[in-house]
Amino acid sequence: MPHIVIIGGGFAGVWAAAAAARLRDAAGLDITLIAPDDAMVLRPRMYEADPDRATVPLSGLLDPIEVRHRRAWAERIDVAARRVHAGGEAIGYDRLVLATGSRLVxxxxxxxxxxxxxxxxxxxxxxxxxxxxxxxxxxxxxxxxxxxxxxxxxxxxxxxxxxxxxxxxxxxxxxxxxxxxxxxxxxxxxxxxxxxxxxxxxxxxxxxxxxxxxxxxxxxxxTAGVRADPLTEQIPARRDRLGRLAVDRWMRVAEPSGAVFAAGDVAAARFDDGHDVMQSCQHATPMGKTAGHNAAADLLGLPPLDFAPAPYVTCLDLGAAGGLYTKGWEREVALSGERGKEVKQWIMKRIQPPVDDAGLLLDLAGRVRLPIPF
Ligand SMILES: Cc1cc2nc3c(=O)[nH]c(=O)nc-3n(C[C@H](O)[C@H](O)[C@H](O)COP(=O)(O)OP(=O)(O)OC[C@H]3O[C@@H](n4cnc5c(N)ncnc54)[C@H](O)[C@@H]3O)c2cc1C
Incomplete structure (x- = not known):
């Protein structure tokens, strides 16, 4: 059975797993997600007073869609041999999705x-x-x-x-x-x-x-400055000043094997009249869906999907002073104060993938463009 390996259990990794699982056909597709923790961490909520409330058990996301969770750190990627070394094991892959996120500098x-x-x-x-x-x-x-x-x-x-x-x-x-x-x-x-x-x-x-x-x-x-995870350095391809791998509109990395996709904070995709994606869950989610779909489509002989996220918005929590919701790359303010806060809270609920609900997870995985209705 062809094997897709995804490294990373954040927004990009989880949605890549769901999008790949959605394309599984009768011939089957083996999917493994490598991540060190039992939970997906909703990083945009880490500024809250009780960060432990902002986690989702990976078992509730991956078990229902029959994606195997290998609980380990990936240490090395051997692109030529198509193997990932993690937790003392060499795991072979047919397609790889790198989704290991970023870290604070x-x-x-x-x-x-x-x-x-x-x-x-x-x-x-x-x-x-x-x-x-x-x-x-x-x-x-x-x-x-x-x-x-x-x-x-x-x-x-x-x-x-x-x-x-x-x-x-x-x-x-x-x-x-x-x-x-x-x-x-x-x-x-x-x-x-x-x-x-x-x-x-x-x-x-x-x-x-x-x-x-x-x-x-x-x-x-x-709080100043994040950079792509250093595993990106093990892929022989172009990286930008944030250490992100350049990917095409299918999230494929331009490297000799043609078997590596990248999504989320480790990847720089250009879209929307020459803008690069932001290191944000807003972009990591549709990038993950696109990468997972295309990794599976590649193996199953199906057409690829173009990266086409919803229009860019920003939503900033300002504590007791409310929130700010802006639209477009110039960040024109659309809502502020209490209304801005309501939108922030609406978004923070929606960024969490559905737990123990394979049908809804797979359905959402097929919808790359999910605009915010405000
Ligand atoms: C405080 C804060 C506030 C934010 N606010 C917002 C916001 O309001 N809106 C917004 O859109 N974005 C926001 N972001 C940014 C957003 O959180 C990230 O862009 C997003 O999490 C990126 O998703 P990702 O899947 O690429 O990476 P991550 O969510 O970082 O997930 C990476 C995953 O990879 C795993 N991993 C890392 N290294 C390895 C390895 N070697 N082997 C195996 N697994 C590995 C990690 O354990 C994790 O599971 C915020 C971030 C922070 C920190």
Missing amino acids: RPGLPGAGLLFDVDTLAGARRLADHLRGRDGFTAVVVGAGFTGLEVATELAGRGRVVLVDQADVVGPDLGPAPRPYIEDALGRLGVELRLGTGLCAVEPGGAVLSGGTRIAADAVVW
Whole structure:
């Protein structure tokens, strides 16, 4: 039986597995998903006060669609021999989908080991446990981008928050359109801004900023910058500045074997008049569906599917100040405040794949373009 191996149990990996399983015919298709944990972690919710609520058991997703879960870290990919080395085993494949996501780039500064983060479940748990029950804590959040803003506004409801960024503006990569709304929310929540300022060192009792300013803090949270998982370096193909493998509109990587697909934060697909996908679950999900479908279609002699995601939107949680929902690449604000928050909560429910429901999971796997009805 032909064998599809998927590495990664996040948005891209799970949806790739479901999309491949959906194409299984009478001849059969063997599908293995390699991931180290028992649960899919909903990373966009790691800024919440209780991150453990943002996980989904992989068994409830994979068992109903008869996808095998190999609980291990993939250590090496041998593209020439079509094998993945994981947990002391060499697993052969006919088609591979690499979906190992991204990880936070940690700074090499004094005391960096003391930094907190919300990049992984372990990191988010550590921060939540550290702050739980502390009255009137002070947190320094480094990075006023998407993640830093969500962390800062969430923590602002519970303690003093100082938001630091090297840029002179908040949300430097979000563009000018949403900025007035963000500034207003930060002001209302009492978040203190230190813009045009870098983090120089972390100490047990706080942060040292550029210029030598010391801020006494219970936690210093690093949120700035993610990079594709380093397994991408084992595929002999072009990578972009974020370490992502270039893929075509079928999510296939241009490498000699022709048997490797990539999806999610490890892959850079160009679409929509020359835009590259964002490292977001919004794109990881349709990329996973496209990659899984095409890996299976390739083996079963079926036509491939083009990557065609829903129009680009952004939805930012601003804690007690509501939320912000923007449309298009210029991020024009469509909804803010309470309405923006409602859309965020609607999206956060929808990003979770259905558990113990093979019919619905397979049906959704066949729908790459799922627009947000707002
Ligand atoms: C705090 C935060 C807030 C975010 N907010 C948003 C948001 O509002 N909207 C949005 O669209 N996106 C958001 N994102 C980004 C989004 O979470 C990612 O883009 C998305 O998770 C990428 O999906 P993925 O499947 O590519 O990777 P991941 O979800 O990271 O999954 C990767 C999987 O691969 C596994 N893996 C890694 N290495 C190996 C290995 N060697 N062997 C086997 N398995 C491996 C991991 O265990 C995991 O199961 C946010 C991210 C963070 C951290």
